[in-house]
Amino acid sequence: MGYTKDAVKGISWIGTLRFSTRAIAFIRTIILARILIPSQFGAYGVAILIVSMLEVLTETGVNVVLVQEKDDIEEYISSAWIISIVRGCIIGGIILVSAHFISSFFHSKESYPLLILISLVPILKGFINPSVVRFQRDLTFHKEFWYRLVIFSVDAVVAIVVALITKSAISFVFGLLAGVITEIILSFVMIRPRPYFSYQLEFLKRIINRGKWVTVSGIFHYLFQNFDNIVVGRMLGTGQLGLYQMAYTISIIPITEITDVFSRVTFPVYAKIEHDRSRLKRAFLKTIVIISILTIPFGVVLFFFSHQLVYIILGNKWSPITVVLPMLAISAVIRAIFGFSATLFLAVNKQEYVSIITFASILGLAFSIVPLVYSYGIRGAGMSSLIGVGLSFPLILYFLVKVLKKH
Numbered sequence: 001m002g003y004t005k006d007a008v009k010g011i012s013w014i015g016t017l018r019f020s021t022r023a024i025a026f027i028r029t030i031i032l033a034r035i036l037i038p039s040q041f042g043a044y045g046v047a048i049l050i051v052s053m054l055e056v057l058t059e060t061g062v063n064v065v066l067v068q069e070k071d072d073i074e075e076y077i078s079s080a081w082i083i084s085i086v087r088g089c090i091i092g093g094i095i096l097v098s099a100h101f102i103s104s105f106f107h108s109k110e111s112y113p114l115l116i117l118i119s120l121v122p123i124l125k126g127f128i129n130p131s132v133v134r135f136q137r138d139l140t141f142h143k144e145f146w147y148r149l150v151i152f153s154v155d156a157v158v159a160i161v162v163a164l165i166t167k168s169a170i171s172f173v174f175g176l177l178a179g180v181i182t183e184i185i186l187s188f189v190m191i192r193p194r195p196y197f198s199y200q201l202e203f204l205k206r207i208i209n210r211g212k213w214v215t216v217s218g219i220f221h222y223l224f225q226n227f228d229n230i231v232v233g234r235m236l237g238t239g240q241l242g243l244y245q246m247a248y249t250i251s252i253i254p255i256t257e258i259t260d261v262f263s264r265v266t267f268p269v270y271a272k273i274e275h276d277r278s279r280l281k282r283a284f285l286k287t288i289v290i291i292s293i294l295t296i297p298f299g300v301v302l303f304f305f306s307h308q309l310v311y312i313i314l315g316n317k318w319s320p321i322t323v324v325l326p327m328l329a330i331s332a333v334i335r336a337i338f339g340f341s342a343t344l345f346l347a348v349n350k351q352e353y354v355s356i357i358t359f360a361s362i363l364g365l366a367f368s369i370v371p372l373v374y375s376y377g378i379r380g381a382g383m384s385s386l387i388g389v390g391l392s393f394p395l396i397l398y399f400l401v402k403v404l405k406k407h
Contacts, residue, residue: 017145018261021152022254028156029249032163032171033314038246040169042238043110045245047118047173049226049233050102054091055122056222080130081195088126095119108238110169117173124180129187129195147186155179220358224365224388228381231369236377244378246314247321251302251328252335255295259336262287263343270347281404284344292337299333302326320378327382334389338396344403353399357392364391 033041099115135144159175162168188194229248233241266287273279302309306325310318345353365388372380 013142013145017148018257020145020149022257024152024156028159028175029246030313031160033246033318035163035167036169036171037317038242039237039239040110040242041246042233042240042242043108043114044169044172045229045241046102046106046108046111046233046238047114049229050095050098050115051091051118051122052226053222054094056218058087058091059218077130077193078195078198081127082197084128084130085126088122088124091122092119095122106233106238106241108233111238114169114173117170118176121173121176121180124177124184127184128180129184129191131191131193131195132187134191143190147190150186151179151183154182220355220362224358224361227362227365228369228373228385231373232378232381235370235373240378243318243321244324244381246318247324247328247378247382250309250313250321251325252332255298255329255332255336256339258294259291259340262291263340267343267347270344274348277404280344280348284404288337288340291340295333295336299329302329302332323377323379324382327379327386331382331385331389338389338393341396341400345399348403350399350403353403357395357399360395361388361392364388 095115096119099112099119102115103109103112132147135147155175155178158178159171161171162174163171229241229245232244266283270280270283273283303326306322306329307319310322310325342354342357345351365384368387369381369384372384374380376383
C-alpha cells in the first residue's frame with residue numbers, strides 16, 4: 001500500500017495549520033511586544049521553562065507508543081488518560097510547592113504569581129482525551145487543522161485582551177488556560193473513543209518499557225533547547241532572558257516549524273514502511289531535500305537583514321537582539337535539516353540514537369555557555385548554541401548510514 005498520497009495531503013493540511021497558527025502566534029507576539037516590556041516576557045519565560053522541564057521529566061512516551069501500535073488503540077485510551085491525569089497533577093503540585101524557590105533562583109519576583117497560576121495548565125492538560133493521537137495515527141490532518149486552529153485562536157485573543165486591560169505578563173497565562181480548556185472540550189466533542197476511569201496494567205508496563213528512551217531523549221532535548229535560557233536567566237536576569245527568547249522566537253522557531261510539519265506527517269508513514277529500508281531511504285532523502293530548499297533561504301534573509309526586520313516588526317526597544325540573531329539563524333537551519341533525522345530514528349524504534357545525539361549537543365552547550373555568556377552576554381549564548389549543534393554532526397551521519405544501510 002502506498003502512503004505518498006496520504007503524506008502529501010497530510011503535509012498540505014499540517015503545513016496550512018502550522019502557517020495559520022504561527023501567523024496567529026506571530027501577530028500575538030508583535031502586539032504583546034508593543035504592550036509589554038522585555039522583562040515581562042522574561043518573567044513568563046521563566047514560568048514556561050519550569051513547566052516544560054517538568055513535562056519532559058515526567059514524559060511517559062504514551063503518544064509515541066499509541067502511534068507505533070500496530071493494532072487498534074481503543075482499549076488503551078482509558079489507561080493513557082489515567083496516566084496523563086496523574087502526570088498533570090504531579091507537575092502542577094511540584095510547581096506550586098517550588099514557585100518561591102524558582103522565582104528566587106532567577107531573581108524574578110514577577111514570575112512568582114505567574115508560576116502559581118500556570119500550575120493549573122498541566123493539571124488541566126491531563127484531562128485532554130488521548131484519542132487526539134488518531135489525527136496523526138490515521139493521517140486525518142484535515143480534522144486536526146480545525147481542532148488546533150480554534151485552540152490557538154482562543155489562546156491568542158484572550159492573551160491580547162488581558163494584556164490590553166492589565167498591561168501584565170499574566171496575560172500569557174490566561175491565554176494558555178483558555179486554550180487548554182478549549183482543547184479539553186473539543187477533544188471530547190470531536191474525537192472518539194472517549195476515555196473513562198479505568199486502566200490496564202499490561203498497557204502501563206508496555207508504556208514504561210517502550211517509552212523509556214522517549215523519556216530520556218525528551219530530557220536531553222529539553223536541556224539542549226533550554227539550557228541556554230536557564231543560564232541567561234540566571235546570569236543576566238529576566239530582561240536579557242526576554243530579549244534572548246524573542247531572538248529565539250524570530251529565528252529558530254519559524255525554521256524548525258518547517259521540520260515539525262514534515263515530522264508529524266512522515267513519522268506515521270515511516271513507521272508503516274520501516275520494514276522496507278530501500279523505500280524508507282528514498283522517502284527520507286526526498287524529504288531532506290525539500291526541507292533544505294524551504295529553510296536555507298529563510299536563514300539567509302534573517303542572517304543578512306536582522307536589523308531591518310527587528311526594527312520593522314518589533315520596534316527599537318528590541319534592537320539588542322540583533323547581535324545574536326545571525327548566529328541563531330545559522331543554528332536554526334542546521335537544526336532543521338539534521339534534526340529531522342530524529343523522526344526517522346523514532347520510526348524504526350531507535351529512540352536511543354536520538355538520546356545519544358542530543359546528549360552530545362548538550363555537552364557542547366554545557367561546557368561553553370557559561371564562559372561565553374559571561375564574556376559576551378546573549379551573543380555568547382548564540383555562540384554556544386552553534387557549538388552544541390556542531391558536535392552532533394558526526395553522530396547524526398553515522399546513525400543515518402547505519403539505519404539506511406540496514407537490510
